[in-house]
Structure formats: structure tokens, C-alpha cells
Amino acid sequence: MSDKRFSRPATVAVTAGRPDLVPDAPFNTPITMASTYVGGGDVEYGRYGNPSWTAFEDALGELEGGRCLSFASGLAAVATILDLVGQGQKVVAPRHSYNGTIGQLSDLEARGRITTQLVDITNTDECIAACEGASLVWLESPTNPALEVADIPAIREAAHAAGAYVVVDNTFATPLRQKPLEMDVDIVVHSATKYISGHSDVLMGALITSDDELFAVLKKRRDLLGSVPGTLEAFLALRGLRTLHVRLDRAEENAKELVRRLEGHPAVAEVRYPAFGAIISIVLAQGAMAADLLTHKTKLWVHATSLGGVESTFERRRRWKVEPATIPDALVRMSVGIEDVEDLWSDLETALDDLT
Numbered sequence: 001m002s003d004k005r006f007s008r009p010a011t012v013a014v015t016a017g018r019p020d021l022v023p024d025a026p027f028n029t030p031i032t033m034a035s036t037y038v039g040g041g042d043v044e045y046g047r048y049g050n051p052s053w054t055a056f057e058d059a060l061g062e063l064e065g066g067r068c069l070s071f072a073s074g075l076a077a078v079a080t081i082l083d084l085v086g087q088g089q090k091v092v093a094p095r096h097s098y099n100g101t102i103g104q105l106s107d108l109e110a111r112g113r114i115t116t117q118l119v120d121i122t123n124t125d126e127c128i129a130a131c132e133g134a135s136l137v138w139l140e141s142p143t144n145p146a147l148e149v150a151d152i153p154a155i156r157e158a159a160h161a162a163g164a165y166v167v168v169d170n171t172f173a174t175p176l177r178q179k180p181l182e183m184d185v186d187i188v189v190h191s192a193t194k195y196i197s198g199h200s201d202v203l204m205g206a207l208i209t210s211d212d213e214l215f216a217v218l219k220k221r222r223d224l225l226g227s228v229p230g231t232l233e234a235f236l237a238l239r240g241l242r243t244l245h246v247r248l249d250r251a252e253e254n255a256k257e258l259v260r261r262l263e264g265h266p267a268v269a270e271v272r273y274p275a276f277g278a279i280i281s282i283v284l285a286q287g288a289m290a291a292d293l294l295t296h297k298t299k300l301w302v303h304a305t306s307l308g309g310v311e312s313t314f315e316r317r318r319r320w321k322v323e324p325a326t327i328p329d330a331l332v333r334m335s336v337g338i339e340d341v342e343d344l345w346s347d348l349e350t351a352l353d354d355l356t
């Protein structure tokens with residue numbers, strides 16, 4: 001669907017990446033199980049393309065405003081981009097990037113492949129200064145789980161002036177709340193595992209760029225590394241994407257109400273919420289033990305990692321050894337789902353009251 005009259009995000013989410021509307025055509029691109037294709041065409045082999053990937057890529061690409069490539073996971077997309085950084089070159093990244101991204105950067109640095117400079121993305125001057133001599137500036141905004149927000153246009157400008165590429169991990173915001181390509185960044189990355197799929201049943205990643213040359217470079221890299229998604233995953237991710245706007249609106253509405261109520265609860269010392277989206281981070285007044293107790297006492301809220309599903313989940317982030325020490329020990333990251341907000345609050349309030 002490329003009719004400009006119907007380009008509002010909710011309509012794109014529902015209509016993009018469909019087969020042509022001709023009599024007896026299925027509404028959805030069928031799952032194509034194929035490792036190879038009859039020779040002589042454009043695709044030839046299952047690692048180079050699949051109609052189920054293409055349908056998903058067309059839809060997410062249209063939502064972000066560029067061309068999309070799908071991957072086996074968010075980290076597979078991250079690895080494919082980092083693989084393009086030249087030997088010994090410098091990458092700037094948020095010190096509170098997703099811990100898997102930090103893991104890849106430190107692994108590459110430990111092996112002498114790249115150098116990294118980690119920055120506080122709320123400190124725009126520090127970020128701008130760090131761009132000097134960089135070949136890649138990685139941004140994640142809001143960050144996971146600190147929920148810090150970067151001044152993307154200002155940092156993007158400094159990065160381009162220094163000749164660096166700019167990537168934004170847009171997993172938390174989704175294209176419905178933030179469109180980095182409109183701010184002239186080079187590549188957008190998603191863990192499609194999260195809001196895009198939205199039902200906690202798929203691992204998938206994606207990148208989107210509006211630069212055709214860069215797209216060709218990235219496609220070649222995906223072909224080479226083979227970090228491609230499964231066909232069923234692509235089908236499910238697109239099925240999830242169809243309701244992204246409805247899920248996100250509802251989860252965000254729930255999150256805003258919970259933020260108001262959490263701010264008034266004596267067991268909660270701090271509530272972090274970036275004004276949009278459905279992730280809240282709270283810091284428990286009585287420390288890490290109280291945070292662990294909270295995440296094991298609820299009936300509706302599920303103690304689990306990951307985020308962006310229809311179900312409300314939460315966890316104390318520092319239970320992971322790799323989480324940086326600058327994340328408070330008693331911080332609980334909450335992924336607000338689409339259940340009834342009164343039930344969500346009642347479950348939380350009961351557990352929080354028990355702590356005080």
C-alpha cells in the first residue's frame with residue numbers, strides 16, 4: 001500500500017506488506033517454507049530472501065520511513081552493523097545501552113577489533129565531544145532500563161560533522177513514538193522480539209535505513225553472515241505488528257495511570273518514566289531485597305525478563321551480573337501490558353503495601 005492518502009501509522013500498520021487485493025488472494029502473505037528456489041530469478045537461495053520476510057520488512061520499513069532488513073534477533077541485527085566497523089575504529093555508545101549491545105562492544109574491544117567510548121546520553125555536550133574521531137555513534141533512546149532520553153538531532157549533527165554513521169536503537173519508542181530516520185540518522189535498529197511482535201512468542205530483529213547504498217551494504221552483510229530470521233517468526237511478527245498501535249496506546253495509557261499511583265506510594269523512592277511508552281522503572285525505598293520480594297509476591301504481574309508483550313512483566317535488573325553498577329540495585333523495570341489497569345494496580349498495591 002503506497003497510496004499517500006492512507007499513510008497514517010495505524011493504517012500503515014494494518015495495510016502494509018499485504019498481497020495485492022485481487023479476487024481470492026489471501027489477506028496475508030502465506031508462510032513460505034523454502035530453502036531454495038527455482039534458479040535464474042532474483043532470490044535463488046533461502047538465505048537471500050523469503051516472501052514472509054519481505055512482507056514483514058515492507059510493513060516495518062513503511063512505518064519507520066525506510067527499507068527494512070529482518071534478522072534472527074535484535075542482537076543479530078546489532079552484530080551485523082558492528083561487523084562493518086573497520087579495524088581499530090572508534091564506536092561511541094550509551095553507557096546504559098541494552099546489556100547485550102554493551103556485551104558485543106566490549107567483546108570486540110577486548111579482541112582489539114574496535115575501541116569504544118561509553119557516554120551518558122543525557123549529557124549532550126559529553127556526547128558531542130565524544131563524536132570526535134568516531135566512525136560510529138550508537139544511540140539508544142530511551143535507554144534500557146535507565147529510561148534516559150538523548151537529544152538525537154544534536155548528537156546526530158555532531159556525529160555527521162565528524163564523519164561518523166549514526167544508529168538509533170528504537171526498540172522502546174517504536175516508530176509510533178519516535179521516527180529517527182526523520183531526524184536524519186543512518187540506521188534504525190529494533191529488537192522486534194519486543195513491541196513489534198508484542199506477544200512474547202517470537203525472537204526477531206530488524207534494521208531500517210533510507211540510504212539505498214547503505215541498504216545494499218547491510219543486505220550483503222546479512223547474506224554473508226546468514227543472520228536471517230525463521231519464516232514462521234516473520235509471519236508472527238507481522239501479525240503482531242498489525243495491532244502495534246492499539247496495543248501501545250492501551251499499554252501506554254495503563255503505564256501513565258500506574259506512574260501517577262506509584263509516585264504516591266511510600267515503598268517507591270523513585271519513578272522513572274520518559275513521558276511516553278509503556279516501560280516504567282521504579283526504585284524501591286527499602287533496597288534490593290524489597291525489589292526481589294515485590295517481583296515474587298504478585299499474582300498478575302509475572303517475574304520475567306524481556307518486555308513489550310501484552311502481558312505485564314517485571315524484574316529487578318541488577319539480578320543480571322552484566323547490568324552496570326550505575327543502575328540502582330533496587331531498580332525494577334516494569335513492562336506494562338494491556339490488562340485492566342485496576343487489576344494491575346490492585347496486584348501491585350497489595351505487594352507494595354506488604355513491603356512498608
Ligand SMILES: *Cc1c(COP(=O)(O)O)cnc(C)c1O
Nearest residue numbers: 073074075098144171191193204
Ligand atoms: C531486547 C533488546 C535488544 C536485543 O534484542 P533480542 O531480540 O533479544 O536479541 C536490543 N536492544 C534493546 C533496547 C532491547 O530491549
